[in-house]
Amino acid sequence: MRAQEIIAVKRDGQELMADAIEAFVRGYVRGEIADYQASAFLMAVYLRGMTTTETAALTRSMAQSGETLDLSGLSPTVDKHSTGGVGDKASLIVIPLLAAAGAFVCKMSGRGLGHTGGTLDKLEAIPGYRIGLSPVEMVAQVRTIGACLAGQTETLAPADKKLYALRDATATVGCLPLIVSSILSKKLAGGAKHFLFDVKVGGGAFLDGDDAATELAQALVDGAAANGRSAVAVLTDMNAPLGKTVGNALEVREAIAVLRGEPGIDEALRELCLTLAGEAFALCGISATPDAGKVRAESLLNSGAAAQKLRQIIAAQGGDQS
Structure with missing residues (x-):
C-alpha cells in the first residue's frame, strides 16, 4: 500500500x-x-x-527500526519504566535491588518531561558518571555486573525519536496508542523479557487524572503481552513529592540514604521501592508472590547488597562513589 x-x-x-x-x-x-x-x-x-493489535504492530515496527540489545543467555532480564512525578528517584533504588537479587537490568532513562524530573538528569548530578554508553558497552556491563543505568541511544528505536518530535509539533502527544508504542518500543529494543511499569497518579504526576493513568497501565500490560513480554503495572500515588527532596543532586543523595538504611529516611519512599521490587521479583520468577518478593527486597536492602550494587554501577560508569 x-x-x-x-x-x-x-x-x-x-x-x-x-x-x-x-x-x-x-x-x-x-x-x-x-x-x-x-x-x-x-x-x-x-x-x-488503534486496536490493541494495531498498537502492538506499531510498537513492534518502531522497536525493529534500529538496533536491539542482545541479552540472550541472561535470565531473568527486567526493565523498569516510570511515567514520572515530582521527586521520583525510585529507579535509583529499585534497579540496584533487582540486580542484587540476580536479575539483569539494562535501564535506559530519559530526561524530565514538563514539571517531572528525569532519571537521566539525576544521574548527571553524580560527578564523572557516564550516561552516554554505546549499546555494546551497555550489554557488556549488564553481563559483567548485572545492571547499567544510562541514557537512550540514537540507534535504538530511531522511529520513536522521529515520530515523537512530529507528535510534539502536531499536537498528537496525548494519544494512548502513540504513548504506549513510544514507551514499549524502547523497552522491546532494550532486550528485556519482563517489564515493570510504575504509573503515577495524582497532582504531581505527568499524566492528568486517575482514569488516564489506569487506562495507560492496562494498555502497557496488554501491549507487552501482545509482543511476547510479561509485564506488571503498579499505580502509585503522586499527590505529594516522592521522598523528602526535590532536585537532582539532593535526590541522588536521598536514594543512597535509603539504600544505606540511614536514619531519618522517608518511609513512604522506602515502602514504595520495596513494593515495586517485590512486584518485579514475582513477575520474573525470583519470588513466588509479590509479598514474598517484598520480603526478599527488604532483606537485600537491610544487608547492604543493594547499596553495594549501586556502588558497582557508579564505578563501572566512571562516577564518584563518595
Missing part, C-alpha cells in the same frame, strides 16, 4: 494490517515517506484510535 492509502484507511476508522503499519514506519525512517504524510497518519490515529 502507498502511504496515502495507509493514511486513508486509518482516516476512515478502519483497522490497518500489521504489514501496512510496518511498511509505513520503515518508509518514514528511511526518508521515503515525508513528514507531512507522517503528520497526517499521526492525526488520523489521534482522532480514530
Whole structure:
C-alpha cells in the first residue's frame, strides 16, 4: 500500500494490517515517506484510535527500526519504566535491588518531561558518571555486573525519536496508542523479557487524572503481552513529592540514604521501592508472590547488597562513589 492509502484507511476508522503499519514506519525512517504524510497518519490515529493489535504492530515496527540489545543467555532480564512525578528517584533504588537479587537490568532513562524530573538528569548530578554508553558497552556491563543505568541511544528505536518530535509539533502527544508504542518500543529494543511499569497518579504526576493513568497501565500490560513480554503495572500515588527532596543532586543523595538504611529516611519512599521490587521479583520468577518478593527486597536492602550494587554501577560508569 502507498502511504496515502495507509493514511486513508486509518482516516476512515478502519483497522490497518500489521504489514501496512510496518511498511509505513520503515518508509518514514528511511526518508521515503515525508513528514507531512507522517503528520497526517499521526492525526488520523489521534482522532480514530488503534486496536490493541494495531498498537502492538506499531510498537513492534518502531522497536525493529534500529538496533536491539542482545541479552540472550541472561535470565531473568527486567526493565523498569516510570511515567514520572515530582521527586521520583525510585529507579535509583529499585534497579540496584533487582540486580542484587540476580536479575539483569539494562535501564535506559530519559530526561524530565514538563514539571517531572528525569532519571537521566539525576544521574548527571553524580560527578564523572557516564550516561552516554554505546549499546555494546551497555550489554557488556549488564553481563559483567548485572545492571547499567544510562541514557537512550540514537540507534535504538530511531522511529520513536522521529515520530515523537512530529507528535510534539502536531499536537498528537496525548494519544494512548502513540504513548504506549513510544514507551514499549524502547523497552522491546532494550532486550528485556519482563517489564515493570510504575504509573503515577495524582497532582504531581505527568499524566492528568486517575482514569488516564489506569487506562495507560492496562494498555502497557496488554501491549507487552501482545509482543511476547510479561509485564506488571503498579499505580502509585503522586499527590505529594516522592521522598523528602526535590532536585537532582539532593535526590541522588536521598536514594543512597535509603539504600544505606540511614536514619531519618522517608518511609513512604522506602515502602514504595520495596513494593515495586517485590512486584518485579514475582513477575520474573525470583519470588513466588509479590509479598514474598517484598520480603526478599527488604532483606537485600537491610544487608547492604543493594547499596553495594549501586556502588558497582557508579564505578563501572566512571562516577564518584563518595
